[in-house]
Each structure stands twice: as structure tokens, then as C-alpha cells.
Amino acid sequence: MLELAILGFLYDAPLHGYELRKRISALTGHVRPVAESTLYPAIKRLEKSGLLVRATEPGAVAAPRHVLSLTEQGRSELRRRLAEPAERDVTDENRWFTVLAFLRHLEDSAAQAAVLRRRLAFLEEPTSFFYAGDRPLPAEELDDPFRRGVLTVARATSRAEKGWLRDTLDTLGG
Numbered sequence: 001m002l003e004l005a006i007l008g009f010l011y012d013a014p015l016h017g018y019e020l021r022k023r024i025s026a027l028t029g030h031v032r033p034v035a036e037s038t039l040y041p042a043i044k045r046l047e048k049s050g051l052l053v054r055a056t057e058p059g060a061v062a063a064p065r066h067v068l069s070l071t072e073q074g075r076s077e078l079r080r081r082l083a084e085p086a087e088r089d090v091t092d093e094n095r096w097f098t099v100l101a102f103l104r105h106l107e108d109s110a111a112q113a114a115v116l117r118r119r120l121a122f123l124e125e126p127t128s129f130f131y132a133g134d135r136p137l138p139a140e141e142l143d144d145p146f147r148r149g150v151l152t153v154a155r156a157t158s159r160a161e162k163g164w165l166r167d168t169l170d171t172l173g174g
Contacts, residue, residue: 001095001098002038004102006042007077008101010070014068017043021034027097043068052069052071053068090115119165129147
């Protein structure tokens with residue numbers, strides 16, 4: 001998820017590490033804050049893999065700053081990861097939002113639609129956070145008002161997302 005966010009934001013424009021961290025935190029920070037100790041090793045891995053390059057420019061006030069840019073290989077890698085997201089990137093809501101935030105960089109509308117169809121298929125599977133044996137429990141069968149609340153909110157969110165997915169798939173012709 002972190003590497004995808006790095007590639008996605010750098011696809012938009014070259015950025016300083018600090019600015020990149022701010023943007024990633026704005027996207028995922030409410031769930032998973034991005035620490036420097038996590039971000040900079042990921043940047044180094046991507047740089048070592050030839051997916052991004054670092055250029056030094058003079059600092060406005062103090063030390064020189066490093067600007068990160070994607071290589072053509074990095075742009076291709078982002079498009080590949082978007083076209084072929086891992087199963088977990090489609091089923092985990094936080095990972096999905098990262099994919100969705102950059103899906104516009106996948107320029108082929110048929111490929112975009114294929115990714116959206118995978119998410120829609122996942123959302124249409126019967127599921128719950130709570131079970132009786134192997135049977136998913138609906139909110140109506142729970143006595144606990146808090147668990148009922150979890151399922152009620154999840155159902156509303158899922159319904160809204162499925163509606164958006166179907167509308168977007170119609171627009172994409174998918």
C-alpha cells in the first residue's frame with residue numbers, strides 16, 4: 001500500500017520527501033500514520049529498483065532538499081499494480097482506497113472497469129463481522145445494539161459503494 005501511494009503521488013508530480021509524506025498521511029493517516037522510519041526505507045527500495053530517482057536542489061533556507069521523481073519504469077510499474085491489484089488490495093478497504101485514489105492513472109477504461117468489477121464482486125458476497133457457525137448474521141438478528149450499529153453502518157457504506165461502482169462501470173462501458 002505504501003509503495004503504491006508513493007508511486008501514485010509521484011506519478012502526479014515530483015515531490016520532496018516531506019511533501020510526499022504529508023500527502024500519504026492525508027490519504028491513509030487516519031488509519032495508518034506514515035512514519036519516517038517506514039517511508040524512507042520504502043523510497044530507498046523503489047530507488048534501488050529503478051522505479052524512482054532522487055535529485056538534489058538547493059533548500060530555500062537551509063540544507064539542500066531531495067526531489068523524488070518517477071522513472072518511466074516506475075510509471076509502468078504503477079500502471080501494472082493498478083491493472084493487477086493483489087486480492088488484498090481489492091478486499092481490504094484501506095488498501096482499496098489507495099488503489100482507487102490512483103486508478104485514473106490506468107488510462108485504459110476497460111482495465112479500470114475490470115478492477116472495479118473485482119471490487120463489486122467482492123462486495124456482493126454475503127458476509128458479516130459476526131457469525132452463527134458459518135452463517136453470517138445480519139444486523140436484525142443481533143441483540144447487541146453496538147454490534148447492530150457496526151453492521152448497519154457497514155451495510156449503508158457497502159450499499160453506497162456498490163451504487164457508485166455500478167454507476168461508474170456504466171460510465172466506463174464496463
